[in-house]
Amino acid sequence: MKTNEEITSYEPKNFKENYKAYLVDLLTKDYEFCKSREAAEKKCNKIVLDLRKKGEIIKDKSESSNKLYIDPDKKENEEFYRELSNFLNASRISRKNNKILSFEANEAPYGMITVYYKDKYGNKQHFTVHSDQFGFSAVPCIYFRKNYPLSRYLEMQKNKSDKDPDAVAEFLANYVYTTRTLGGSFLWPETLWKDYNKSRGNGNYIEDRVDLTLLEIKHYFEYRDLDDKKKFKYSGDILFRYYDNLDAQTWFGFFDSFEDYVDFFMFNDFVDKDKQTKEYTPINILTGEAFETDYPGYKKDTLKEIEDEKQLKEMLERVRDMVEKRTKKMEDLINEYKQTNDTKGEKHENILHE
DSSP states (O other), X not given: OBOSSSSOBOSOTTHHHHHHHHHHHHHTTTOOOOSSHHHHHHHHHHHHHHHHHTTSSOOOTTOOOOOSOOOTTSTTOHHHHHHHHHHHHHHHHHTTOTTEEEEEESOTTTOSEEEEEEOTTSOEEEEEEEEEEOSOOOOGGGGGSSSSHHHHHHHHHHTOTTOOHHHXXXXXXXXXXXXXXXXXXXXXXXXXXXXXXXXXXXXXXXXXXXXXXXXXXXXXXXXXXXXXXXXXXXXXXXXXXXXTOHHHHHHHHTSSXXXXXXXHHTOGGGEEEOTTTOOEEEXXXXXXXXXXXXXXXXOSOXXXXXXXXXXXXXXXXXXXXXXXXXXXXXXXXXXXXXXXXXXXXXXXXXXXXX
């Protein structure tokens, strides 16, 4: 964990420097894309090994992993889940959400975060939630594949005669550093994570976009509150396939509305609030504006087909800035929550309700 900047990163100690060195190396070579992930990983590993031998990538002695990059939401990243749990409890208390008893991090045997609540009979129940980072894949081997926004951006720079490898690497490393923080996470019940979360990545129309994911969540609440279910207009939503998932119904059932969900998870910088109705609408990350119509359609490969470098960079900057703002707000709330030593949260009530 790295805390020497305004927001906390959960990447290896020398992440920025090492990630930049890797990207600079790619930009100064005529690398080619691979057809398979296995081939991409093989090329990536060779470059990293060569850079380590030359001393251009430095492994900190305190770290057991040789990886250049680590997904912060892996089960073994206990510090990440501890801080997420602190945020969830702080938000639960500050918003007086009495539907949830508590969030507990890293409990055996499941790890991650356990949600405790009481069912309609008053019995204590629980399930596990899993985090997923939504800032697009940043695993180093993806730069040998064409179907990722970060690899597409790097490819555009590679083909420029006046490219500045250091500046490009700095931009991408900062993007990854910022989006691999608390503010770059969605939380899903473990069963929904295995089904829905893995279905919203590359290969479908969502393409791991935070805006379209939030829009599907908005539709989930609309369907739940609709008296005549036949009038629901978004049955093509991926999330709609899992509406009957019991953990999903319990999870979203903790929140009164889409607006309540957004406020609880501090997604406010990702939505536009109507001044009259107070309704929230997700902001299109491609335009920076709320979706003008209620839905952009189910067209696939929207991100993959972007040819305009300026548009792609502006989208990445927009997502980066949204995540950074959310992370700062989440960490501020966590710091308030930590003002006492009571990890169960009861003594935080007065602090967080002020």
